[in-house]
Amino acid sequence: MTVTVRALMGASLLLVATGAASAQTTITVATVNNGDMIRMQRLMPDFNAKHPDIKVNWVTLEENVLRQRVTTDIASKGGQYDVLTIGNYEVPIWAKQNWLLPLDNLGADYDQADLLPQVAQSLTVNGKLYAVPFYAESSMLMYRADLLEKAGLKMPENPDWDFITEAAAKMTDKAAGVYGICLRGKAGWGENMAFLTSMNNSMGGAWFDMKWKPQFDGPEWKKTLETYLKLMSSYGPPGASSNGFNENLALFQTGKCGMWIDATVAASFLSDPKESKVADKLGFAPAPTRAGGQNHGNWLWSWNLAIPASSAKADAAKTFVAWATSPAYAKLVAEKEGIANVPPGTRTSLYQNEAYLKAAPFAPMTLKAIQSADTQHPSEKEVPYTGGQFVAIPEFQAIGTSVGQQFSAALAGKANADQALAASQALTSREMTRAGYPK
The missing domain is CATH 3.40.190.10 (Periplasmic binding protein-like II)
Structure with a gap:
């Protein structure tokens, strides 16, 4: 060649x-x-x-x-x-x-x-x-069955927020680094506001009335935020205002949370013994309602x-x-x-x-939560929107994050509940007016 x-x-x-x-x-x-x-x-x-x-x-x-x-x-x-x-x-x-x-x-x-x-x-x-x-x-309550038993409590078929508060108090052992409840605190329309919007739905509340007037000056949002702040300040982990889904997942996997109300998808990671120290100690229940309520606020x-x-x-x-x-x-x-x-x-x-x-012992509860989530009627009140843990309008992304920042600041101790709610009412009213609602 x-x-x-x-x-x-x-x-x-x-x-x-x-x-x-x-x-x-x-x-x-x-x-x-x-x-x-x-x-x-x-x-x-x-x-x-x-x-x-x-x-x-x-x-x-x-x-x-x-x-x-x-x-x-x-x-x-x-x-x-x-x-x-x-x-x-x-x-x-x-x-x-x-x-x-x-x-x-x-x-x-x-x-x-x-x-x-x-x-x-x-x-x-x-x-x-x-x-x-x-x-x-969807969302559900994930909890440490061993800690609940140690506290002398039994999980109801449909837990309410009063039970959650009682259980969080009895499961907390700060000396041992165990906190009764972990909830989202990181600001964002899909972070803390996903949880808090759902919680407010379960309290009978809504983001807007039929004329698109914000409802942060109403009793339901006040009850929601005050309950949330009490739970987290008394029984939650330190630095919770920086915690989103992944941070709370890590806390629960390492045995630091008694209860966590969040996405059902977390259950597979909590149940994996290669990743979770508490894989054999879990229980699952529906997301809570208010006392006597029917809306669990479970999202989709x-x-x-x-x-x-x-x-x-x-x-x-x-x-x-x-x-x-x-x-x-x-x-x-x-x-x-x-x-x-x-x-x-x-x-x-x-x-x-x-x-x-x-x-997957969590599978039946996951499916039940998904199938029962009512995104067409997220609130017990008549509302002009759909969505569940969000309001399905383009403006919500910005408004939800701004409100989330107010509530995260309150969790961090930079404002009280009334101040955060008043600021949220003002900024949401301003932005909705600017966006031309009602359309």
């Missing part, structure tokens, strides 16, 4: 290699730093093996930061991300703005009909699905994968989205991580799987 032939063959091989590399499509996925999403990143070798032509870059962010960045990017049509992790708050609002691509034809094995109806409905606009759920949740939330209309790589993005939310992915998690760790709340078949029900 002559030098010239060798050179030509080498050049040809280089061109082939270069061509193969250039054929690979790179997509950027923006996601939240929750445990299920971190687990998905560990399982990417399966996707890479099946789709070597697609490279996935991850942008993993804290919840509040994620919301801010993806909202800015999609509103400006920046095209920075090809797959967004967003909630069922954003999906219908953004779909109506034509910011999201509809998701149909996700593959013969996807089985879209298996998605839980309550969850799929919240992601559907004009008969089209604009995002698919990675996991879905899903973290979903969506494709922005600004993506230039929609086909590759759709391939990834289908993989990450498919029955095959659930099977992969079961094989690699254990069936109890399959992302919950998205598929009917999961709650008909005897192996899952046996491995």
